[in-house]
Amino acid sequence: MAENNSKSNNNSGSKKVLGPVHVWALGVGIVLVGDFMGWNLGIKQGGSLASLIGLWVMGCMYAGQVMMVSEMSAVMPESGGQYTMAKYFLGPLAAFNVGLMQVFEYTMLAAGDVIVVGQLLNSVLPGVRVLPFTILTLLLLAFINYRGAEATLTLNFFITAVAFICIMILLFATSFWDPQTTLIRLKELTNGLPYGKLGLMAAIGYSCWFCLGIEGTAMAADECRSQHRAIPFGAIAGLATLLISGTVTWFVCSGLIPADELGDSVYPLYEAALATGKLYVFVALFIGTILSCLASANGCINDSSHAWAALSRDKMLPDLFAKEHPKYKSNYRAIIFLLPIALAFAMTGLLDQVVTFSIFSALMIYLLTCLMLYRFRKMYPVGKVKRVFTAPLFPLLPILVAIIVVCGLFGLHLNYGINLISGAVFYLLASIWFLKRRAKFIDKDKFLDAGLREWGKPEEM
Amino acid sequence: MVTIINAAAWILCIVMGALLLGDMIKTEKYFAEKDAKNDETSEAKKEVSEDGRK
Numbered sequence: 001m002a003e004n005n006s007k008s009n010n011n012s013g014s015k016k017v018l019g020p021v022h023v024w025a026l027g028v029g030i031v032l033v034g035d036f037m038g039w040n041l042g043i044k045q046g047g048s049l050a051s052l053i054g055l056w057v058m059g060c061m062y063a064g065q066v067m068m069v070s071e072m073s074a075v076m077p078e079s080g081g082q083y084t085m086a087k088y089f090l091g092p093l094a095a096f097n098v099g100l101m102q103v104f105e106y107t108m109l110a111a112g113d114v115i116v117v118g119q120l121l122n123s124v125l126p127g128v129r130v131l132p133f134t135i136l137t138l139l140l141l142a143f144i145n146y147r148g149a150e151a152t153l154t155l156n157f158f159i160t161a162v163a164f165i166c167i168m169i170l171l172f173a174t175s176f177w178d179p180q181t182t183l184i185r186l187k188e189l190t191n192g193l194p195y196g197k198l199g200l201m202a203a204i205g206y207s208c209w210f211c212l213g214i215e216g217t218a219m220a221a222d223e224c225r226s227q228h229r230a231i232p233f234g235a236i237a238g239l240a241t242l243l244i245s246g247t248v249t250w251f252v253c254s255g256l257i258p259a260d261e262l263g264d265s266v267y268p269l270y271e272a273a274l275a276t277g278k279l280y281v282f283v284a285l286f287i288g289t290i291l292s293c294l295a296s297a298n299g300c301i302n303d304s305s306h307a308w309a310a311l312s313r314d315k316m317l318p319d320l321f322a323k324e325h326p327k328y329k330s331n332y333r334a335i336i337f338l339l340p341i342a343l344a345f346a347m348t349g350l351l352d353q354v355v356t357f358s359i360f361s362a363l364m365i366y367l368l369t370c371l372m373l374y375r376f377r378k379m380y381p382v383g384k385v386k387r388v389f390t391a392p393l394f395p396l397l398p399i400l401v402a403i404i405v406v407c408g409l410f411g412l413h414l415n416y417g418i419n420l421i422s423g424a425v426f427y428l429l430a431s432i433w434f435l436k437r438r439a440k441f442i443d444k445d446k447f448l449d450a451g452l453r454e455w456g457k458p459e460e461m
Numbered sequence: 462m463v464t465i466i467n468a469a470a471w472i473l474c475i476v477m478g479a480l481l482l483g484d485m486i487k488t489e490k491y492f493a494e495k496d497a498k499n500d501e502t503s504e505a506k507k508e509v510s511e512d513g514r515k
Contacts, residue, residue: 125466127463127464127467128463128466129467129470132467132470136474136477139474140477143481146481146484325488326488326491326492332488336485339481
């Protein structure tokens with residue numbers, strides 16, 4: 001089985017250089033930026049306590065997601081993460097939508113990251129213009145990705161580690177362990193649950209910002225030396241890191257900044273550093289914010305180009321994007337094609353709109369992932385296909401995950417209903433285009449051939 | 462000072478853009494030449510096999 005997997009994976013031509021540490025860095029590197037900006041919108045929507053509850057509720061949802069994705073990704077005959085799973089378990093139209101949602105989830109996240117880099121530089125040096133630094137950051141990261149995954153992820157590992165250390169520096173600078181000298185004033189500065197249950201629902205939608213993108217680790221399967229070990233181990237370690245850093249971030253920010261100010265902050269951790277009044281903390285958090293944005297955008301460009309190339313390889317998009325660079329083995333055409341799209345969104349400077357579209361796309365993928373696991377178990381029950389990892393509590397697990405995701409979508413719609421409708425209309429129009437223009441190019445026998453060869457005929461279609 | 466920083470950022474944007482596009486054009490040329498060579502080889506093979514049949 002493992003041999004079969006590695007044989008089919010070799011077809012793509014990507015180098016197999018990644019271990020669990022790289023997978024951890026790819027997952028955490030994309031997501032750690034959520035601690036540095038964006039998460040505090042949950043406090044604005046539902047209050048301090050709602051944000052903390054939301055973090056752990058969403059943490060449970062992501063643990064479920066990682067387990068479901070790990071079960072399916074380890075048996076997949078090719079790379080592509082949830083896109084490949086949708087292809088084999090839900091069919092071409094769902095696969096096209098999941099692929100497109102992945103592309104926009106990561107492209108929007110990359111656009112959001114570079115907006116923050118430009119605006120943070122502008123806040124430190126007010127004369128510095130946002131636009132050239134936004135463009136430069138995207139171009140630089142696109143160039144790094146263009147030169148292949150190895151360089152990209154080694155860099156990610158380094159900057160992710162530095163960004164995580166910066167959060168810890170802030171935590172210890174508050175002397176939280178000593179009641180006499182501590183700077184943390186949780187009792188005075190937090191506001192509990194001012195908007196009740198509805199506020200809690202709204203906060204849950206934004207709390208997924210703490211971990212959004214961790215499931216992208218499954219897309220690196222093609223480049224892993226041992227995907228059966230690297231993907232589950234790297235993803236679970238990444239999620240644990242994010243829950244710890246998310247809780248520390250909430251604790252420090254809520255203890256240093258009043259809740260009403262924190263909800264409106266553009267750079268919550270950076271402002272918490274300013275509140276300590278210590279220069280070294282201020283410098284560390286400035287560096288941490290910049291590096292986490294760079295790491296996130298770096299991983300996002302990698303993931304979005306992988307997803308775009310996978311769509312192209314299966315003829316769901318024109319096949320010109322599937323070509324790999326002869327020297328660097330990167331999806332160079334996909335990287336260049338997606339660059340102006342990310343730039344266009346980044347240049348608007350509308351961080352909340354970009355973030356909302358990214359979250360909406362991600363939540364839709366999570367919902368479809370629950371359906372994929374259900375289909376996988378129906379088509380290939382546990383004894384029929386050998387699994388390296390089996391997700392526990394089936395069918396309760398996908399049901400619980402789906403309930404949390406629906407709560408998140410409901411919470412998002414409370415303040416960004418128009419954005420959600422716009423997103424849904426976009427994917428609907430894309431689906432119509434796919435059915436009219438691209439569905440005819442898909443050879444249905446060839447499309448599922450690798451899966452049928454590997455697992456045999458499904459028990460139920 | 463700030464003007465110099467802004468100008469440097471714009472210049473770096475142009476340099477990065479040129480590096481990306483330059484390599485992409487080079488790669489496209491490489492693939493075009495490779496395709497042309499493959500076409501020539503397959504045509505030559507076709508001609509040889511047709512001659513053999515005659």
